[in-house]
Ligand code: AGV
């Protein structure tokens with residue numbers, strides 16, 4: 001039995017590699033992918049993704065993009081890295097995914113006829129919009145995995161006005177949407193900076209991927225399009241943990257997202273917060289990066 005999974009993402013290289021992983025994971029039935037405003041130019045990253053899925057023989061997976069205005073948009077330089085992926089896969093010019101991503105999300109969930117797992121690796125904006133448009137989707141979501149936040153690890157927002165740096169970008173870019181999703185009664189699994197900080201992208205691993213051919217080489221081409229300094233396999237780890245939740249331990253927490261400056265978007269443990277599970281580093285955390293690299297390369301091979 002393959003598990004139905006939907007990916008709601010924001011089109012950076014690690015988001016796209018995350019989708020490749022879901023598409024190729026044998027026990028996953030990837031039902032739809034939505035590429036949102038966030039860390040990309042959504043129509044460009046969506047077209048690149050559609051072209052890549054087609055190359056893998058998964059061209060039947062529906063891909064759509066969705067524009068949303070964000071309270072705190074991502075740096076333009078990061079968004080424009082979409083153009084590097086397009087340069088690596090110029091055939092994407094011939095793909096025109098639909099611009100109805102919120103509708104694709106709600107309709108795919110309601111049409112599934114069985115409980116669905118949702119992976120969100122960008123802003124919570126699109127999920128919040130879908131929940132507002134069709135609140136009944138919440139009942140059909142068995143598990144929602146979010147790459148979001150940082151507890152002990154703190155944040156990764158730096159140099160933004162009126163902000164103290166304590167938030168992770170996916171929550172900072174739209175704190176009210178994150179707070180809305182948190183209170184929606186979903187079964188939430190957080191993949192936070194507390195674990196992703198242990199899986200930095202290394203030039204050596206990108207070369208390993210390139211040399212292995214197939215979908216590994218596609219991933220290497222995408223990753224070559226980003227500024228490698230301070231880049232992590234944030235969303236790729238979240239996709240791996242969507243497929244293999246026992247890869248790392250999970251702890252139960254009660255969580256809140258701050259919406260007020262200067263800590264807007266900061267994820268916090270609070271007694272009055274919402275119950276959720278948070279992936280944690282395991283006993284052999286020093287080898288976590290290497291173990292993730294091995295597993296990702298295996299799945300993409
Ligand atoms: O905060 C991590 C999120 C992930 O979903 N994104 C990138 C991943 O897709 C934002 C981000 C943080 N630092 C970045 C980011 C960087 N140096 N380059 C691009 N995006």
Ligand code: CA
Nearest residue numbers: 010015121122
């Ligand atoms: Ca992302």
